[in-house]
Amino acid sequence: MKYLRRLVWYGVTRLLAVCLALGVAIMAVSLAMNASNVYIILKDGLARRCQVVMQGTDEGELTSYFSEGCLRTDPALSIARQGNSPYQLYYSITGFDHRLNLTSIWSWPWEDTVRVTLEERVPAIDGRLNTAGREWADALGLTGAPPRWQSGRYQAVLTLENGHWKIKTLTLTEYLNE
Numbered sequence: 001m002k003y004l005r006r007l008v009w010y011g012v013t014r015l016l017a018v019c020l021a022l023g024v025a026i027m028a029v030s031l032a033m034n035a036s037n038v039y040i041i042l043k044d045g046l047a048r049r050c051q052v053v054m055q056g057t058d059e060g061e062l063t064s065y066f067s068e069g070c071l072r073t074d075p076a077l078s079i080a081r082q083g084n085s086p087y088q089l090y091y092s093i094t095g096f097d098h099r100l101n102l103t104s105i106w107s108w109p110w111e112d113t114v115r116v117t118l119e120e121r122v123p124a125i126d127g128r129l130n131t132a133g134r135e136w137a138d139a140l141g142l143t144g145a146p147p148r149w150q151s152g153r154y155q156a157v158l159t160l161e162n163g164h165w166k167i168k169t170l171t172l173t174e175y176l177n178e
Helices: 002-055 059-064 068-073 075-081 086-090 131-140
Strands: 091-106 113-129 152-161 164-175
Touching (some): 002 075, 002 086, 002 113, 002 152, 002 164, 059 068, 059 075, 086 091
Antiparallel strands (some): 152 164
């Protein structure tokens, strides 16, 4: 009887260890999958946001990345909507280099909300003064190069809506100097 009890106890402890290892592996895969999906949504969404502000592309495409409430309250998009974006008024922007660095991300596998701390930078903007910009360049003190994009550190909250991650809030916490 003593040997049978030892054999059963040995089997149970090994089975428990295997189940625990599988549970940790499943959580790690789920966390990595969420993190990669969130990174892609943030990278593509914020790059598209820059494109709307700088180049005047269709804002409707942003609904794939942002919730409606986030789009309504975004100050950069509000300026572009009002037609006051200096990038669109005075420059012809042909391209830009968008950089995103996630400094913190966390989401439990069973939650549908992710909190992210990120840094957004646009170190290079390709463009030149357009016709209106040339007329106003001297009066406004504009140079031939487009103004620098204000880099910043943001807190973002993403939610899972109908199986897709969307940026629910994007809050600027600090301006970054380059």
